[in-house]
Amino acid sequence: MAHVPVMTAEVLHFLRPAQGGLFVDCTVGLGGHSRALLEAGATRIIGLDRDPDALAQARETLAPWGDRVELVHADYRALAEVLDRRQIAHVDGALADLGVSSLQFDAPGRGFSFQRDEPLDMRMDRTSGDTASDLVARSTERELADAIFLYGEERFSRRIARALIEARDETPIETTGRLASIVRRSVPRRGPMRIDPATRTFQALRIWVNRELEGLDRFLEAAARRLRGGARFVVIAFHSLEDRIVKHTLRALHQRDGLVRVLTKKPLVPNDEEVERNPRARSAKLRAAERMG
Numbered sequence: 001m002a003h004v005p006v007m008t009a010e011v012l013h014f015l016r017p018a019q020g021g022l023f024v025d026c027t028v029g030l031g032g033h034s035r036a037l038l039e040a041g042a043t044r045i046i047g048l049d050r051d052p053d054a055l056a057q058a059r060e061t062l063a064p065w066g067d068r069v070e071l072v073h074a075d076y077r078a079l080a081e082v083l084d085r086r087q088i089a090h091v092d093g094a095l096a097d098l099g100v101s102s103l104q105f106d107a108p109g110r111g112f113s114f115q116r117d118e119p120l121d122m123r124m125d126r127t128s129g130d131t132a133s134d135l136v137a138r139s140t141e142r143e144l145a146d147a148i149f150l151y152g153e154e155r156f157s158r159r160i161a162r163a164l165i166e167a168r169d170e171t172p173i174e175t176t177g178r179l180a181s182i183v184r185r186s187v188p189r190r191g192p193m194r195i196d197p198a199t200r201t202f203q204a205l206r207i208w209v210n211r212e213l214e215g216l217d218r219f220l221e222a223a224a225r226r227l228r229g230g231a232r233f234v235v236i237a238f239h240s241l242e243d244r245i246v247k248h249t250l251r252a253l254h255q256r257d258g259l260v261r262v263l264t265k266k267p268l269v270p271n272d273e274e275v276e277r278n279p280r281a282r283s284a285k286l287r288a289a290e291r292m293g
Contacts (some may be wrong), residue, residue: 004032004272004277004278005032006097006099007236007270008032009035010268011037011236012037012231014234016093017037017044017093018040018041019041019092020041021092021231022044022091023091024048024094025045025048026048026094027048027049027097027098028047028048029049029101030057030058030102031058031095032061033095034058034061035037035062035140039063043068045069045119045280046072046082046086046088047062048071048072048076048078048082050073051103051125051126051129052126053100053103053107054104055073059071067075068087074146075125077216080226083226089219090226090227091226092188093227093231094223095233095235095236096219096223096234096235096236097236099238099272099280100112100124100282105280109121111133111176111200113176113178114179114180115197117175117177117178118175119131119148120132120136120176120255122206132174132179132208133174135208136205139160140282142161143167144160144165144192147205148200148205148207151213151243152202153202153240153241156186156187156188159283162186163186164179165184173290178197180196180204183198185197186243191290207239212276213241213245213253216249220235220249220253221249222232222251223256227290228288228289229292231290232288232291233260233288234287236285243267243285243287247287249289250262253289254289257290258292260292261289263289264286264287264289267286267287268286268287270284
């Protein structure tokens with residue numbers, strides 16, 4: 001499936017790139033949102049991503065804008081250090097699209113999807129860190145159950161964890177196909193299933209491997225502090241745990257610190273037409289805030 005950036009019209013509405021200025025795309029991915037910002041008038045873009053494969057494609061996408069774009073191999077949580085190294089105190093807008101890119105889901109060998117049988121990797125940055133296979137191999141039954149319950153909101157987490165421990169005692173769980181089949185056998189079937197029984201466990205392992213929720217609140221505060229007065233920040237989350245952190249952090253930055261004004265009372269979601277055109281957009285939730293002062 002081709003990469004389609006999510007909720008682009010809403011991103012442009014809140015970030016107002018027609019006024020020009022420097023924007024930071026904290027999760028540049030394949031460059032779709034950054035391209036839209038530049039086409040709409042942004043003067044410069046700094047794009048961060050921890051996936052070198054994504055950065056290579058973003059470089060192609062954004063090549064027409066030449067030196068107006070700088071792409072950096074960095075985790076979005078390193079935003080403050082990236083800006084400090086460039087002696088940039090403030091930016092005119094920031095965007096964080098926290099979803100997994102279509103490249104990561106679709107590229108063979110990444111291990112994010114159970115649609116193909118391939119090595120169980122799931123790292124967004126394949127240059128460092130443990131794979132999903134590593135975590136499954138060395139975690140205790142309790143650690144596996146807790147992670148699958150917390151990050152996947154999977155009510156059969158204990159049953160799945162027990163099955164994974166029993167299966168790995170026979171042979172290591174090193175492929176997506178084997179993991180999916182173990183999970184499917186562990187989840188009771190009662191009537192038609194709305195989603196594949198392995199979906200929640202795969203989500204949980206992906207979040208765990210990439211520490212997707214860890215430090216998200218601190219990142220949001222750091223990004224808000226880097227906005228100049230009146231500049232805006234847009235965050236797109238793709239699951240309830242992530243969106244909850246965004247919601248509570250933005251609220252605290254408003255009520256506790258007086259740092260931002262929240263522009264979205266409730267999260268915006270894609271319209272029916274966008275979901276039909278791009279089914280992966282269906283779980284997106286967009287929130288926006290504006291720097292006070």
